[in-house]
Amino acid sequence: MNRLAEILDEAALTGRAVPRLTDRAALDVPAAYEVQRAVIERRRERGETLIGVKMGFTSRAKMVQMGVDDVIWGLLTDAMLVESHLDTSGLIHPRVEPEIAFLLDRPVRNPADAAAAVGAVAVGYEVLDSRYENFSFTLEDVIADNASACGFGLGPWHSPRDVGNIGLLLEVDGRPVASGSSAAILGDPVRSLTAAARLAHAAGIELQPGWVVLAGAATAAVPLPAGAHVRVSGAGLGHVEVTTR
Amino acid sequence: MRSSVTVSSSVTEEQETARRAAAARLLEAHASGRPCEPVRDLVGDVESAYAVQSLLTERWLAEGRRPVGRKIGLTSRAVQRQLGVDSPDFGVLFADMAVPDGEEIPAGAVLQPRAEAEVALVLERDLTHERHTVADVIRATAFALPAIEVVGSRVRDWDITLADTVADNASAGVYVLGTRPVALGDVDLRLAGMVVERRGEQVSTGVGAACLGHPLHAAVWLADTLARLGSPLRAGDTVLTGALGPVVPVAPGDVLEARIDGLGDVRAAFAPEETEERA
Numbered sequence: 001m002n003r004l005a006e007i008l009d010e011a012a013l014t015g016r017a018v019p020r021l022t023d024r025a026a027l028d029v030p031a032a033y034e035v036q037r038a039v040i041e042r043r044r045e046r047g048e049t050l051i052g053v054k055m056g057f058t059s060r061a062k063m064v065q066m067g068v069d070d071v072i073w074g075l076l077t078d079a080m081l082v083e084s085h086l087d088t089s090g091l092i093h094p095r096v097e098p099e100i101a102f103l104l105d106r107p108v109r110n111p112a113d114a115a116a117a118v119g120a121v122a123v124g125y126e127v128l129d130s131r132y133e134n135f136s137f138t139l140e141d142v143i144a145d146n147a148s149a150c151g152f153g154l155g156p157w158h159s160p161r162d163v164g165n166i167g168l169l170l171e172v173d174g175r176p177v178a179s180g181s182s183a184a185i186l187g188d189p190v191r192s193l194t195a196a197a198r199l200a201h202a203a204g205i206e207l208q209p210g211w212v213v214l215a216g217a218a219t220a221a222v223p224l225p226a227g228a229h230v231r232v233s234g235a236g237l238g239h240v241e242v243t244t245r
Numbered sequence: 246m247r248s249s250v251t252v253s254s255s256v257t258e259e260q261e262t263a264r265r266a267a268a269a270r271l272l273e274a275h276a277s278g279r280p281c282e283p284v285r286d287l288v289g290d291v292e293s294a295y296a297v298q299s300l301l302t303e304r305w306l307a308e309g310r311r312p313v314g315r316k317i318g319l320t321s322r323a324v325q326r327q328l329g330v331d332s333p334d335f336g337v338l339f340a341d342m343a344v345p346d347g348e349e350i351p352a353g354a355v356l357q358p359r360a361e362a363e364v365a366l367v368l369e370r371d372l373t374h375e376r377h378t379v380a381d382v383i384r385a386t387a388f389a390l391p392a393i394e395v396v397g398s399r400v401r402d403w404d405i406t407l408a409d410t411v412a413d414n415a416s417a418g419v420y421v422l423g424t425r426p427v428a429l430g431d432v433d434l435r436l437a438g439m440v441v442e443r444r445g446e447q448v449s450t451g452v453g454a455a456c457l458g459h460p461l462h463a464a465v466w467l468a469d470t471l472a473r474l475g476s477p478l479r480a481g482d483t484v485l486t487g488a489l490g491p492v493v494p495v496a497p498g499d500v501l502e503a504r505i506d507g508l509g510d511v512r513a514a515f516a517p518e519e520t521e522e523r524a
Binding site for chain 1: 433435436437438439440442445446447450451452453454455458490504505506507
């Protein structure tokens with residue numbers, strides 16, 4: 001596990017893609033999550049702290065494409081939070097997608113408790129950067145690779161509200177390149193939050209006050225070029241911007 | 246946005262005969278409920294295709310059908326790319342195509358039905374200028390409604406080009422309007438989320454911006470195009486502005502619910518099975 005985690009961690013640190021782990025080792029889903037946690041452990045040893053979780057495969061289309069019937073999750077650290085600028089030169093093949101984010105204001109002790117623990121909602125974006133060659137992976141590979149998590153940004157927090165069907169628009173250099181509804185996230189991003197609580201509960205991790213939950217993407221991810229200005233807007237939630245170099 | 250529709254110049258007798266043959270083929274499919282072969286072999290360019298559509302309209306008007314507005318099609322970049330076009334198209338809405346919210350749509354009412362959620366605009370002023378602005382359209386709009394359009398192709402297996410669908414009244418079938426009017430000032434149509442659900446599962450999602458960037462942009466295109474063709478939009482007209490997300494194939498018995506954020510919800514209920522042959 002540690003060797004596999006080292007391969008993925010090195011790939012992230014050096015910006016060099018690696019072949020799929022499943023090409024060299026037999027991995028099942030529980031083992032893949034063990035690799036994921038070992039990757040995060042290496043980040044923590046470097047001083048990073050956990051600040052939330054991200055959900056993946058939250059659209060029906062993606063589930064069908066991957067041949068799975070459940071969501072996956074990854075862990076977010078403080079080093080992944082993007083403020084207003086992102087240097088993409090150290091990344092492999094970054095992509096960006098519009099997200100709905102929840103901020104928890106109390107611990108989530110069980111999945112039934114999740115929605116009530118939401119203190120604020122925001123529009124956000126996630127930068128994905130699979131450590132695998134050609135962004136190509138099996139379910140187990142992508143779980144081990146922390147669900148391709150790389151970075152994320154958040155718009156202004158708003159008081160909790162119905163975010164079940166809000167329009168999201170992703171613009172690059174002022175031109176719309178992707179748009180969709182938050183309903184693409186499991187029908188309602190709150191379901192993704194509940195799933196996060198379930199997966200965390202099963203893994204023995206308690207979602208903490210102050211943690212961010214990235215509920216999933218409203219559109220397919222689009223390539224994130226260098227030297228671009230990206231803005232993600234959400235109806236009633238304002239927008240979040242990032243400039244890449 | 247440029248329109249690809251121009252006013253007809255001169256037409257040869259041969260072209261006229263071909264257009265009438267195309268119209269006859271589509272009218273026969275409509276009347277018999279049996280899809281026909283494509284008409285592109287008879288139609289040619291877009292201008293001819295609209296001429297065929299006009300022949301259909303003339304026939305249907307002569308049968309006493311009441312025109313109540315227009316539908317705009319091909320408003321998504323994805324669909325435009327698929328058909329290799331860079332412009333939307335339009336068709337005529339008749340009163341008998343309107344189905345009340347949630348009431349059953351009889352089997353066979355629409356050939357090869359597919360559903361899509363749209364923003365409907367209901368006008369209170371004519372739009373007769375050669376070129377319109379967004380302000381003109383806002384001023385002319387009494388209110389917006391959520392809508393489900395059930396498109397259907399009279400052409401077998403939806404084997405259509407731009408010419409086929411334009412000739413075929415833009416593949417118009419039936420439509421359902423929501424019942425709570427919303428003023429344009431009370432809704433952000435650009436960022437309005439859209440979801441269509443079947444038995445609680447989302448089968449299509451989208452957003453206002455997916456319709457030519459904004460549903461009102463589509464309406465401006467339609468107003469300009471119709472004014473140029475000499476049959477402008479009029480007060481009272483309903484305009485279906487175009488799909489906000491991917492089209493949904495429908496099966497007998499399906500009940501689809503569409504929700505557009507800020508506009509409300511609307512349902513299309515399809516009869517369980519084919520119960521009678523169309524007259």
